[in-house]
Amino acid sequence: MEYMDPLAKARGTGSAHYGGSHWWGQRLSSVALFPLLLWVVIELIQIAGHPVAEVRAWAAQPTMSLLLILAIVTLFIHIQQGIQMVVEDYVHTPWLEQTTQILVRFSCWVLAAAGIIAILKLLFSESQL
Amino acid sequence: MALSILHRLTGVALAVGAVGFVLWLWLLAFMPGAFVSFNELLATIVGQLMLCGWTFALFYHMANGVRHLWWDVGRGLDNRAITIGGVTVIVVATVFTGVTWFILLTGV
Numbered sequence: 060m061e062y063m064d065p066l067a068k069a070r071g072t073g074s075a076h077y078g079g080s081h082w083w084g085q086r087l088s089s090v091a092l093f094p095l096l097l098w099v100v101i102e103l104i105q106i107a108g109h110p111v112a113e114v115r116a117w118a119a120q121p122t123m124s125l126l127l128i129l130a131i132v133t134l135f136i137h138i139q140q141g142i143q144m145v146v147e148d149y150v151h152t153p154w155l156e157q158t159t160q161i162l163v164r165f166s167c168w169v170l171a172a173a174g175i176i177a178i179l180k181l182l183f184s185e186s187q188l
Numbered sequence: 189m190a191l192s193i194l195h196r197l198t199g200v201a202l203a204v205g206a207v208g209f210v211l212w213l214w215l216l217a218f219m220p221g222a223f224v225s226f227n228e229l230l231a232t233i234v235g236q237l238m239l240c241g242w243t244f245a246l247f248y249h250m251a252n253g254v255r256h257l258w259w260d261v262g263r264g265l266d267n268r269a270i271t272i273g274g275v276t277v278i279v280v281a282t283v284f285t286g287v288t289w290f291i292l293l294t295g296v
Binding site: 086089090093096097100104107111114115118127131134135138141142145170173174176177178180181184 | 196199200202203206207209210213214216217218220223224243246250253254256257260288291292
């Protein structure tokens with residue numbers, strides 16, 4: 060959804076010439092995370108302290124796998140957006156800021172991928188399906 | 189003002205926790221032995237305190253996040269609403285953290 064006035068967009072006004080979609084994306088990831096993380100926390104409370112085999116079986120359930128993957132992807136999108144704001148506020152050396160932002164984004168990709176792979180591994184090795 | 193910086197601090201703390209969560213999942217999937225050791229670490233006093241802090245960070249960040257979304261649609265921007273909202277967020281976060289840990293520690 061575009062919020063920028065077409066003329067302003069054409070002129071590229073505003074110091075960053077860009078930002079509306081970041082703002083909206085952050086709201087979307089926040090809204091999505093609210094139910095996802097609440098659900099994850101409730102599930103974690105129930106599975107806490109159980110033996111390893113049970114935790115593996117729990118994570119391998121189709122609905123849990125779906126929930127965990129959705130939660131992890133949305134979480135790292137949200138984290139990247141949030142950390143981006145922190146870096147923007149505190150790092151002002153241009154090359155350092157750019158590098159940090161890129162590293163943060165890459166790290167979020169790596170972590171999200173690791174989470175997904177772990178969940179899929181559990182899904183395919185533990186599931187009866 | 190303090191709540192504002194707390195929103196940022198809890199966000200960063202949660203991000204660190206998210207790394208731990210991925211690590212937990214990775215160990216669960218690929219290194220069950222190490223997973224058990226990791227859980228034993230979490231079961232120590234220090235581990236439990238960290239988890240408790242992380243729980244509060246989560247509920248605070250969530251509650252204050254809702255408050256932010258509320259502001260985004262233009263509601264509650266007068267001084268009185270801001271104060272009430274701030275207190276509500278702290279109370280909600282504390283209560284949710286308390287309930288969560290009561291359940292965890294008593295096995296209800």
